[in-house]
Amino acid sequence: MRTIEREPDIAAARPGRAGLHPVLIGLGLMLVAFNLRPALSSVGPLLPGIRAETGLSGALAGALVTVPVLCLGVFGRLAPVLVRRVGPDAGVLAALLVLALGLGVRGLGGLPSLFLGSVIAAAAIGIVGVILPGIVKRDFPDRAGLMTGLYTALLCLGAAAGAGFTVPARHALGLGWEGALMLWAAPALVAAAAWLPFARGRDKPAGGAARxxxxxxxxxxxxxxxxxxxxxxxxxxxxxxxxxxxxxxxxxxxxxxxxxxxxxxxxxxxxxxxxxxxxxxxxxxxxxxxxxxxxxxxxxxxxxxxxxxxxxxxxxxxxxxxxxxxxxxxxxxxxxxxxxxxxxxxxxxxxxxxxxxxxxxxxxxxxxxxxxxxxxxxxxxxxxxxxxxxxxxxxxxxxxxxxx
The missing domain is CATH 1.20.1250.20 (MFS general substrate transporter like domains)
Structure with missing residues (x-):
C-alpha cells in the first residue's frame, strides 16, 4: 500500500487519567452524549409557533432543519485539527462551551439569531460526535461495545428530551419560543463543568491515523x-x-x-x-x-x-x-x-x-x-x-x- 500522509488519531492516544475513576469518566461521557441532540430536536415542536409569529415559509423552515444537519458533516472535519492542537478532552470541553454559546444565541430573538445560533450549536455537535468514539475506545478498550451502546442510548434520550420537554417548559415558565430554545444551554454548561476535570492537564495526542x-x-x-x-x-x-x-x-x-x-x-x-x-x-x-x-x-x-x-x-x-x-x-x-x-x-x-x-x-x-x-x-x-x-x-x- 502506498505511503500516505498522517494526521492525529483521535482514538490512538491514551493519556493517563490519574485519580479519575472509570465510573466518573463514564458519567461524564453520558452527560456529553445527552447534549448532542436537544439542539436539533427542540426546534420541531416549536416550529408551528415560530412560523405563525415570524411568517417563516415552508422552504425556510426546511432550511432551519437542514442547515444544522449539513453542519454536522462539514464541521466534523475540523475535529482532527482541534485534537492536534489541544487534545481530545480539551477539544470536547471547547466544543461544549461553543454548543452552549450557540444555544444562547438562538434565544436572542429574531430569525437571524435563530439561524446563526443553530449553525454554531450544530458545528459544535459535529466536532464532539467525531471525537467521542475515539475517547470511548481509548478509555474503555475492554468495554467499548457497552459504552458505545450507552452513549447511543443517552443520545436518543437527549433527542427525546428536546422533543418532549421544550413546549411544556415554555408553558410552565411563561417563555417565548426564544427562551424555550435558550433553556437547553443549561445542560450543555452542566456537561462542560463535569468534563472540566478530564480536560485539565492532559497531554496532547501523538501518533496518527491516515488521511x-x-x-x-x-x-x-x-x-x-x-x-x-x-x-x-x-x-x-x-x-x-x-x-x-x-x-x-x-x-x-x-x-x-x-x-x-x-x-x-x-x-x-x-x-x-x-x-x-x-x-x-x-x-x-x-x-x-x-x-x-x-x-x-x-x-x-x-x-x-x-x-x-x-x-x-x-x-x-x-x-x-x-x-x-x-x-x-x-x-x-x-x-x-x-x-x-x-x-x-x-x-x-x-x-x-x-x-x-x-x-x-x-x-x-x-x-x-x-x-x-x-x-x-x-x-x-x-x-x-x-x-x-x-x-x-x-x-x-x-x-x-x-x-x-
Missing part, C-alpha cells in the same frame, strides 16, 4: 455504506424537524404533538442497543436492513396520513426503526472495514459525506409541504427515501470489506 485514501473513495462498497448512513440520517432528521408540525396540522395540540415526537425519539434507544449486538454476530446483515427500514416506513407514513387513533403505536414503530437504522449504520462501518485504520477512514467518509447528503431530506420535505399544502406528498417523499436507504443498505450489508 482517507483515494482507493476508498473509488470503492463501490464504501459509497454503499456512506449512502445508507446518509439516507437513514435523513429519515431521522425529517422526523425531528417536521413530525410535530405535521401532527399539529392534523389536529393534535402542540403539547401532545411534542409528546408523540418524544416517545418516538425515546424508543430509538431500544433497537439502537439491540441491533448492533445481534447484527454483528452474523456475516450478512441484510435481514436486519429489511426490518429496520420497514419500521420507520410504516410508522412515519402512518403518522402523516393514517388514523390519529393509532398515533402512539405509529410513533413507537417509527422510533424503534430509526434507532435500529442508526445502530446498524454504525455497525456496518465497523464490519465492512478490514482493520482499524480502514474503519477510521470509512467512518470519516460515511459521516462527513452522509450527513451533508442527509441535510437535503428536511429541506425537500418543507418544499413538498409548501407546494402541496398537505402531508401526502411529504409522506411519498419519505417512502422514497426509505426505499433508497433499504436498497443501499442491502448492498452494504453483504459480507465484504472495503479496499484501501
Amino acid at each position: 482517507p485514501s483515494g482507493a476508498l473513495w473509488r470503492d463501490p462498497l464504501a459509497w454503499q455504506v456512506t449512502a445508507f448512513m446518509g439516507l437513514q440520517s435523513s429519515l431521522a432528521y425529517i422526523v425531528f424537524g417536521w413530525l410535530p408540525a405535521a401532527l399539529v396540522d392534523r389536529g393534535l395540540d402542540i403539547v401532545a404533538a411534542g409528546l408523540v415526537a418524544s416517545v418516538s425519539a425515546l424508543a430509538q434507544g431500544v433497537l439502537a442497543l439491540v441491533v448492533p449486538t445481534l447484527a454483528a454476530r452474523r456475516p450478512d446483515q441484510r435481514p436486519w436492513v429489511v426490518l429496520v427500514v420497514s419500521l420507520p416506513l410504516v410508522g412515519f407514513i402512518g403518522l402523516l396520513v393514517g388514523p390519529l387513533a393509532f398515533a402512539w403505536g405509529f410513533a413507537l414503530l417509527l422510533g424503534l426503526g430509526l434507532g435500529g437504522c442508526f445502530g446498524l449504520a454504525l455497525t456496518l462501518i465497523v464490519l465492512r472495514a478490514g482493520d482499524p485504520r480502514a474503519a477510521a477512514e470509512l467512518s470519516a467518509m460515511a459521516q462527513g459525506v452522509g450527513y451533508c447528503g442527509a441535510a437535503l431530506g428536511p429541506f425537500l420535505v418543507g418544499i413538498a409541504h409548501d407546494w402541496s399544502g398537505g402531508w401526502g406528498l411529504p409522506a411519498a417523499l419519505y417512502a422514497a427515501v426509505c426505499l433508497s436507504a433499504g436498497s443501499f443498505g442491502l448492498l452494504a450489508a453483504r459480507n465484504r470489506t472495503v479496499r484501501i
Whole structure:
C-alpha cells in the first residue's frame, strides 16, 4: 500500500487519567452524549409557533432543519485539527462551551439569531460526535461495545428530551419560543463543568491515523455504506424537524404533538442497543436492513396520513426503526472495514459525506409541504427515501470489506 500522509488519531492516544475513576469518566461521557441532540430536536415542536409569529415559509423552515444537519458533516472535519492542537478532552470541553454559546444565541430573538445560533450549536455537535468514539475506545478498550451502546442510548434520550420537554417548559415558565430554545444551554454548561476535570492537564495526542485514501473513495462498497448512513440520517432528521408540525396540522395540540415526537425519539434507544449486538454476530446483515427500514416506513407514513387513533403505536414503530437504522449504520462501518485504520477512514467518509447528503431530506420535505399544502406528498417523499436507504443498505450489508 502506498505511503500516505498522517494526521492525529483521535482514538490512538491514551493519556493517563490519574485519580479519575472509570465510573466518573463514564458519567461524564453520558452527560456529553445527552447534549448532542436537544439542539436539533427542540426546534420541531416549536416550529408551528415560530412560523405563525415570524411568517417563516415552508422552504425556510426546511432550511432551519437542514442547515444544522449539513453542519454536522462539514464541521466534523475540523475535529482532527482541534485534537492536534489541544487534545481530545480539551477539544470536547471547547466544543461544549461553543454548543452552549450557540444555544444562547438562538434565544436572542429574531430569525437571524435563530439561524446563526443553530449553525454554531450544530458545528459544535459535529466536532464532539467525531471525537467521542475515539475517547470511548481509548478509555474503555475492554468495554467499548457497552459504552458505545450507552452513549447511543443517552443520545436518543437527549433527542427525546428536546422533543418532549421544550413546549411544556415554555408553558410552565411563561417563555417565548426564544427562551424555550435558550433553556437547553443549561445542560450543555452542566456537561462542560463535569468534563472540566478530564480536560485539565492532559497531554496532547501523538501518533496518527491516515488521511482517507483515494482507493476508498473509488470503492463501490464504501459509497454503499456512506449512502445508507446518509439516507437513514435523513429519515431521522425529517422526523425531528417536521413530525410535530405535521401532527399539529392534523389536529393534535402542540403539547401532545411534542409528546408523540418524544416517545418516538425515546424508543430509538431500544433497537439502537439491540441491533448492533445481534447484527454483528452474523456475516450478512441484510435481514436486519429489511426490518429496520420497514419500521420507520410504516410508522412515519402512518403518522402523516393514517388514523390519529393509532398515533402512539405509529410513533413507537417509527422510533424503534430509526434507532435500529442508526445502530446498524454504525455497525456496518465497523464490519465492512478490514482493520482499524480502514474503519477510521470509512467512518470519516460515511459521516462527513452522509450527513451533508442527509441535510437535503428536511429541506425537500418543507418544499413538498409548501407546494402541496398537505402531508401526502411529504409522506411519498419519505417512502422514497426509505426505499433508497433499504436498497443501499442491502448492498452494504453483504459480507465484504472495503479496499484501501
